[in-house]
Amino acid sequence: MPSTDPGQHRPVMVEEVLEHLACGPGQVVVDATVGSGGHATVILDRIRPDGWLIGIDRDPEAIERARKRLSRRGRVTLRNDDYANLEVILDESGVDAVDGVLIDCGASLEQFTTARRGFSFRLDGPLDMRMDPRQATTAAQLVNKLPERELARIFEEYGGERRARRIAKAIAATRQQQPITTTAQLAATITRAIPPRARPRRLHAATKSFMALRIAVNDELGSLRKALEAAIRRTKAGGRIVVLTYQSLEGGETKGAFRLARDRSRCPPFPSGEVPRIRILTKRVVKPSAEECGENPRARSATLRAAERL
Template sequence: MAHESVLQQEAVDALVTTPAGRYVDATFGRGGHSRAILDQLDDSGRLLVLDRDPEAIRVARELAEADPRVSVQRGDFGSLAGLLNEAGWSWVDGVLFDLGVSSPQLDEPERGFSFRHDGPLDMRMDPDTGQSAADWLANEDEKEIARVLRDYGEERFAKRIARRIVEARQEQPVTRTTQLAELIREAVPFEDRYKHPATRSFQAIRIRVNEELPQLDEALRQAVDHLGPGGRLVVISFHSLEDRRVKRFMRDLSRGPQLPRGVPVTAEMEETGFRTVGRAVQASEAERSVNVRARSAVMRVLERSSAGEA
């Protein structure tokens, strides 16, 4: 299945404020958003694309070979500041984050992201570094597995599932996606007719293996630090854990420090240098009908004041 970038035009319209600007697609994927950004840039505009997935980087380099406005850096977006420094960019006009896992990653059994395909239980977005999901499940204790399933997957049967995994690994290693999915099915007392019982657990384990939430927190801070005057941060989230973090980050930055009641406030104290742009945007009914990933997508936009300092 080809990857369809969710909220593609909405994101690019919010991001690109000047055709001659410098922009970062911090989650290149298969390049849908990047190509749409390039369509709105003139010959002097520049686009830096980032990803930690080796296949995404291969596609990105092909795009860079065909378009001199594109440069490529491999790495996770939690290292955004360092990657910008390597590219020689001290400020940018906009940064885009399209969070979560892409359709090609889900559709490649050897990547181990999906319970719908049998494959090695890997789940790493960068398969060249870090601990695989199988290794994590083999070495983590039951209490921590349950915490991850509860906190990152919002799984109500986290304790039951963790107990079943630990019991099973005493008999044989849990190394395959369908093997884990069946263990989860066995542990869950009843199933949601609209959702596979392994959905939340696979999400939770993927988030833990890739350290997605700490990476996101760091990436948001680094992105706004590098926004030039009038620059924008655009974030597309696909589940509530991500969106709550993004919403809180943008809200807190745009309203500034909350002072105790009765403390005199000057105009300078109220000026934070940032503002949220519009309301949260969701995919249209038409997009949701053709792209299942779009159903949970939420886009939020933050802008640095044109009078602010880069």
């Protein structure tokens, strides 16, 4: 089983992922969000001895961790890239079609618990939130430069934050005095914007706004849409696509992409003229067991969807 070192990301729904990926010896599988290599480790065990795992992550620190963990476990190619570029990555690897693709959305425990990465309202650090530090736009740039209305849209649309306009107004007032450059400054500004009695009881007042900013900084939904389309196109007949999502927008993107590829008539043809089709394997989404939710809080919001390429 994968390591359960408390500082290391614990892979979610491992048994369910393996069951739906249904991978076996000799297969070529893409782990599009290889992270710390938790899922990749168990996939490699299944595709041994002559299988090939192509691992992608846009975070160079994740790629380094995966390299250390996976390098001796079999044939592994690691690419530090956005999974939106899946087709280019496969072309460059000389692969036409793969047997399986796993996408495990969102940020990792390592990203959330490393203050200098700026993902967390609990740890003070630079207001960054970039999964790929080579990317130009940071959370600080969005927070300090975007018009108030656009900030409100992000908080509402990506975070489902009911007090989005109030929060955006408070940010606009604060940044007039001095730029907001740290996670603690932003968390305090958001908390002050919400009257004490209106603050959520179980969540930190900044939870939804931080998630919304992270989604915007990394264009998470745009990348997911492209990756799903690429995965559907480049998985061979009988191959599987498995997606773990942690919030409703990611789930909605996945559901939409799967439905489009299921209902041929609604699916736009690809440039080749081919219309790839899939069968949705999870008529009802799969949720983690109560036991797993008890052991790993991150699992609680997880939802698994899977499809088979026809």
